[in-house]
Amino acid sequence: MAFGRRGSGALTLFGAAGSEARVMKVATVHSRCECQAYLSAELDEQRVALRGWAVDARKQQLAAPANTLGAERERFDVGWACPFCTRNTLRSFTASALAFREPASKAS
Ligand SMILES: [Zn+2]
Numbered sequence: 001m002a003f004g005r006r007g008s009g010a011l012t013l014f015g016a017a018g019s020e021a022r023v024m025k026v027a028t029v030h031s032r033c034e035c036q037a038y039l040s041a042e043l044d045e046q047r048v049a050l051r052g053w054a055v056d057a058r059k060q061q062l063a064a065p066a067n068t069l070g071a072e073r074e075r076f077d078v079g080w081a082c083p084f085c086t087r088n089t090l091r092s093f094t095a096s097a098l099a100f101r102e103p104a105s106k107a108s
Contacts, residue, residue, distance in 0.1 A: 026050060027098035029078055035085035041066035041078055045100060049078060056084050 041052040052066025062083040069077040
């Protein structure tokens with residue numbers, strides 16, 4: 001909606017090389033693939049998929065490339081390429097329902 005120009009006037013966004021101290025928060029979304037694999041993805045505050053993974057019934061975990069479609073909308077979709085069945089699984093999520101938190105230090 002109204003991001004892109006935050007604050008007023010001459011705000012300069014730091015590039016990737018900038019030293020932004022702010023911790024980026026992430027939200028994790030979950031879904032189920034048709035093949036019963038459990039799909040998860042981590043989204044940043046712009047709802048861009050940072051990473052995705054899938055866990056099957058035997059608890060085997062594989063990377064599952066995820067991407068966000070319509071990230072700027074309240075209702076957006078996350079697509080996964082399921083590594084177990086190779087389906088492209090698309091699920092809808094509601095932006096306001098996401099719970100953002102600071103990335104935990106690798107709790108597994
Ligand atoms: Zn699958």
